[in-house]
Amino acid sequence: MKIYLNLGCGKRYHKEWTNVDFKSNSDNVIECNLLNGIPFQDCKFEVVYHSHVLEHFTKSEGRKFIEECYRVLKKNGIIRIAVPDLEQIVREYLTNLELALSGNQQSKYNYDWIMLEMYDQVLRNKTGGDMAQYLYQAKIPNEQYVYKRIGEEARILRNDYLNNINNKKQEHNKNILNKVKVKINSIKKRIIKLICKRSNVDIKYSNIGKFRSSGEIHQWMYDRYSLNKLLTEVGFKNIEIKTVFESNIPNWEKFKLESENQTIYKPDSLIIEAIKK
Numbered sequence: 001m002k003i004y005l006n007l008g009c010g011k012r013y014h015k016e017w018t019n020v021d022f023k024s025n026s027d028n029v030i031e032c033n034l035l036n037g038i039p040f041q042d043c044k045f046e047v048v049y050h051s052h053v054l055e056h057f058t059k060s061e062g063r064k065f066i067e068e069c070y071r072v073l074k075k076n077g078i079i080r081i082a083v084p085d086l087e088q089i090v091r092e093y094l095t096n097l098e099l100a101l102s103g104n105q106q107s108k109y110n111y112d113w114i115m116l117e118m119y120d121q122v123l124r125n126k127t128g129g130d131m132a133q134y135l136y137q138a139k140i141p142n143e144q145y146v147y148k149r150i151g152e153e154a155r156i157l158r159n160d161y162l163n164n165i166n167n168k169k170q171e172h173n174k175n176i177l178n179k180v181k182v183k184i185n186s187i188k189k190r191i192i193k194l195i196c197k198r199s200n201v202d203i204k205y206s207n208i209g210k211f212r213s214s215g216e217i218h219q220w221m222y223d224r225y226s227l228n229k230l231l232t233e234v235g236f237k238n239i240e241i242k243t244v245f246e247s248n249i250p251n252w253e254k255f256k257l258e259s260e261n262q263t264i265y266k267p268d269s270l271i272i273e274a275i276k277k
């Protein structure tokens with residue numbers, strides 16, 4: 001039985017774990033909307049892990065989610081949570097604000113970036129938002145800073161995008177399948193538009209609503225104080241901040257969920273572990 005649980009795993013999962021996400025392209029990932037609860041019985045798992053998932057729920061949904069994590073853990077089971085660290089974002093914001101005001105050009109670019117981390121991830125109404133536009137520009141003026149902040153994920157996103165553009169240019173119009181797909185999508189759009197018109201729904205707001213409940217945007221943020229408070233209130237004990245390389249989970253490094261060969265996937269993370277009483 002797979003007694004380690006990875007919730008909202010995205011593409012980062014291990015076949016020895018029970019992995020869950022909204023959508024799945026793999027036999028190793030179970031499809032489920034975690035807002036409807038965690039689909040397992042009480043006290044089943046020795047480890048419950050989620051990375052960059054909790055912030056996608058509202059504050060009250062987040063609390064229910066942590067209560068669910070508590071429920072499915074065995075006594076003395078470990079919860080490990082990684083979230084973007086609000087405290088670090090705010091500290092970066094204040095440092096770069098001061099330096100930008102004093103005229104430092106690099107800090108002006110860093111200020112632009114940290115505003116995207118703080119607001120674009122919350123307020124965007126379409127996939128990737130302004131953050132994607134920043135990452136996809138021909139030359140990122142503070143590339144090293146951006147990679148230091150959000151790590152390899154940014155590099156991968158940018159490279160995928162640039163490769164896609166090049167491939168698309170070459171394949172453009174060559175591929176009949178693509179033409180059919182474009183046609184089908186345009187028909188789909190027209191049908192949705194018609195339905196919205198008939199039912200008096202503004203298509204723009206319908207699309208925004210659909211996007212905002214798709215699990216991409218941040219609905220709440222945490223720091224070492226608020227996450228500790230939440231875990232304490234739900235009943236966890238032995239709450240500890242960890243680095244990517246530290247864990248009470250046996251054989252943690254083997255699973256490569258947060259790093260590989262010393263490369264950290266999400267350096268902007270606050271990582272906390274705790275134990276079910």
Ligand SMILES: C[S@@+](CC[C@H](N)C(=O)[O-])C[C@H]1O[C@@H](n2cnc3c(N)ncnc32)[C@H](O)[C@@H]1O
Pocket residue numbers: 007008009010011012020021022023032033034035050051052053056214215216
């Ligand atoms: C930022 S990604 C993090 C993915 C992965 N854990 C990682 O650290 O790279 C957030 C993940 O949470 C999933 N997610 C968000 N809301 C969800 C929900 N209500 N139910 C299930 N999965 C959800 C998304 O589909 C996405 O894969």
